[in-house]
Every structure is written in structure tokens, then in C-alpha cells.
Amino acid sequence: MKDVGIVLDCTVIPICRPGGKLKEGKKFYSGKHHYYCVKVEVGVNPRMGTASTISEVYTGSTHDYSVFKEHYPKFQDKMEGSKILADSAYVGARPELGAVISKPVGTKEISSKRVIVERFFGRLKTLFSVFRHPWPFDVEKIGEYFFVACCLTNYHILQNPLTKKDEEANQRFLDSLVYDYLQKKEAKRIANERYNTKIKNKLNPGNMPAPRISSLGTQREGQTQNLVSIDHAISRREEEREQLESLREEERVCLLEREREREIPDTQSTDHSLDWFLPGQWKSTNIFLLSSSAPFPVFPTSSSSSSSASASSSSATHNTQILSPLQLLLNQRND
Structure with a gap:
């Protein structure tokens, strides 16, 4: 494996679900990772662990070999007869380019050489967490940010060589994508089951499951408590009404007494200053x-x-x- 000049692999950068038409959004969906993402191919130097070549940004549904066919002419002159090490996604490149393919049942030597590109991706996404989560900015600018991040990662690798922890970090990132997909799938399945049972119960009310005895007991206790509270509220309202009626009756009696006092004249306080003018006094x-x-x-x-x-x-x-x-x-x- 001394003649291997570059190790190729593609990494994905998750993005939010694109808006617009459904056909345009499907281009960004990766069936392998079950996520909306974009894809970038990186060639890593197997001796130093730094990135030697970086491709453009492609949609998530694009196959790795399709990316390789468009990216290979850009670095073909720098290979100088050395071989390319890649995974099983680059099977079509073996006859024409002399690539060494690392299959799942391959030798330990080939797989150990190819691990270096996984470690590079782990170091990159450890330093720049923005590539681990859905991309919050414009998708068209991912290539520029990714190129700068690769340059800074190369400098960091020269100071701190790659280790097994970087490989584990990249594996955790891939597992998180699968976990998110399974979690969404399970939530969707539960929602569909609830909806189907609801429709069945509406169509066939007799098929509804009978409630448990314990639940019936608690339900009856709750109903009795509600009835007691309702009776208490009704009796309290009746008492308030009686008090209001008694107060109103007292007010009516007071008003009637005041009207009677106003109708009866005060004979004691009558003014007799003009009694001498009456004709009966002659x-x-x-x-x-x-x-x-x-x-x-x-x-x-x-x-x-x-x-x-x-x-x-x-x-x-x-x-x-x-x-x-x-x-x-x-x-x-x-x-």
C-alpha cells in the first residue's frame, strides 16, 4: 500500500428541509443517511492526514461515484501514477483508474489506511460544529465556508496529529443522523396508529376497548365529587338570594315610611301670624x-x-x- 497517493471519501453536511416544489427538495435527500444534506468529496494525504483536494458542493442524492467522475479531472495531473484508496461506493473506478477499493470484508491493511479520511472528518466537525447540525445560512455559501474550515483543520492536524478519538467523533456524527431518522420514523408510526384507531372507533363504536375497573372506580369517585361540589354551589347561591330579598324588603319598608311622613302635615308647627285676617274672626x-x-x-x-x-x-x-x-x-x- 505504499503506492497509494490519496484517500477519497465524501462527507455530508445536514441542511434544513428546502422549501419550494417537492421534486426540487428531493434532490437534497440522502437515502443512505435518511436526511436532507449536501455532499462534498475530500482527498486526504495518507501520510500526513491533511486534505489535498476538495470538490464542489453536490446535492445529497448524488452518488459518490458521480461526484468522483466530475472531481477526478481536477487532481488527475497530481497523482503521478499513484493509486486511489476509496470505499465500496467507488467500485466503478477500479478498471479505468486502478483504484484500490476497501470492501466491508477487505483486509485490515486497506481498512486501516482508509480510516485516516474518517479521522479527518471527525477532526473537522469537532473544530467546527456548524457542520454537524443543520446548516443555518445560505446553502450556496457552504463550499466557501467548508474550504476555509479544511485549511484551518490542516493547520490544526500539523500541530496535533490525528488519533482514534477523531474517528469516534465522526462515527458519533453519523450515528446521530441515523438516530434522528429513527426517532422521527417512530413518532410518525405512533401518530399513524393513533389516527387509524380513532377512525376505526368512529366507524365501529362496538369495537372500542372496555375501560378497566380501576379506571371506572376513579371515574365514579370523580363524578360524585363533582356532584357534591355542584350541590354546595347551588345551596350557597340560594342563601345569597334570600339575603338579597330580605335586604330589598327592608329598603321597601323604609321608603314607604318616609313617603307617609311626607304626606302627613305638621299641625304643631303651623304659622298663626295671619289668623286675624280670616273672616270667621269678625x-x-x-x-x-x-x-x-x-x-x-x-x-x-x-x-x-x-x-x-x-x-x-x-x-x-x-x-x-x-x-x-x-x-x-x-x-x-x-x-
Whole structure:
């Protein structure tokens, strides 16, 4: 295996599911890895472990041998009669290029030489985790970023040679793709089963599985608790209604009492200042007797007063005689 000049292999970079038409999106789906991805071929120097040649970016559905046929003319002049070491995906390159193919049941020497390219990919994706996860940027710029990452990885490998840990890192990356695919497949299968059972139960209600006794017991207990809480709420509402009705009745009684008090007049506080003007107060003597609240002078009773004056004074409640201004004038004239 001393005449091997380059070790070839393709690596995948996962991407998000592309939008647009379904036919265009299928080009990026890899049936081997069960993921939407792009593919890049890298040729690694078997002695140093650094990348010697890097291809362009291809869709995930492109076969490795198809990538090789387009990429090989770019580095064919630098081979100088040396052989190419690749895996079983490059079987078509054996007769025309003299490539050494590492099959799954190949010798340990061939497989140990080919492992170096797997270690390179592991070191690359360990240093730049953006190539392990779905690509968050524009897909058209993956080639530029990948070329720069390979150059920096070459410098890192010269300082720190490749080890078995790098190979394990690349294997973990490939296993993660398979794990994600299986997890999505299982979730899809469970969703389909639930949907099918739901449709069957709708079409044939008698085929529904009977619930367990324990579940029935818990269900009945929950129903009884709900009924008790409902009865309690109803009784509480009835009590609140009764309290409101009693308060409203008390307010009605108070309003009726206030209206009655307003209708009954206050006889004690009646104003008698104009009682002397009423016609019923005129007597036969043509003298107008004022009430006790009239603003006229009050004179004591004398023996020289006339019989008509004594008769009118006897009707007064108090022992005083209240005279009108006309009688005052008459008395002054008689004097």
C-alpha cells in the first residue's frame, strides 16, 4: 500500500428541509443517511492526514461515484501514477483508474489506511460544529465556508496529529443522523396508529376497548365529587338570594315610611301670624280679635271698659285683652 497517493471519501453536511416544489427538495435527500444534506468529496494525504483536494458542493442524492467522475479531472495531473484508496461506493473506478477499493470484508491493511479520511472528518466537525447540525445560512455559501474550515483543520492536524478519538467523533456524527431518522420514523408510526384507531372507533363504536375497573372506580369517585361540589354551589347561591330579598324588603319598608311622613302635615308647627285676617274672626262688635301670635299690643283689663269689650275679653284663653287698631282709636276718642 505504499503506492497509494490519496484517500477519497465524501462527507455530508445536514441542511434544513428546502422549501419550494417537492421534486426540487428531493434532490437534497440522502437515502443512505435518511436526511436532507449536501455532499462534498475530500482527498486526504495518507501520510500526513491533511486534505489535498476538495470538490464542489453536490446535492445529497448524488452518488459518490458521480461526484468522483466530475472531481477526478481536477487532481488527475497530481497523482503521478499513484493509486486511489476509496470505499465500496467507488467500485466503478477500479478498471479505468486502478483504484484500490476497501470492501466491508477487505483486509485490515486497506481498512486501516482508509480510516485516516474518517479521522479527518471527525477532526473537522469537532473544530467546527456548524457542520454537524443543520446548516443555518445560505446553502450556496457552504463550499466557501467548508474550504476555509479544511485549511484551518490542516493547520490544526500539523500541530496535533490525528488519533482514534477523531474517528469516534465522526462515527458519533453519523450515528446521530441515523438516530434522528429513527426517532422521527417512530413518532410518525405512533401518530399513524393513533389516527387509524380513532377512525376505526368512529366507524365501529362496538369495537372500542372496555375501560378497566380501576379506571371506572376513579371515574365514579370523580363524578360524585363533582356532584357534591355542584350541590354546595347551588345551596350557597340560594342563601345569597334570600339575603338579597330580605335586604330589598327592608329598603321597601323604609321608603314607604318616609313617603307617609311626607304626606302627613305638621299641625304643631303651623304659622298663626295671619289668623286675624280670616273672616270667621269678625264679631258682632265689629272688633277683630287677634291671636296670641299677632304683632299687636296687649293691654290689661280695666273696670271702665264697656260691656261689649268685657264680653269679648271673656272668650280669650289668657286674662288679657288684645285690641285692634280701630278699637284703640275709638278709646282715644272717648277719652
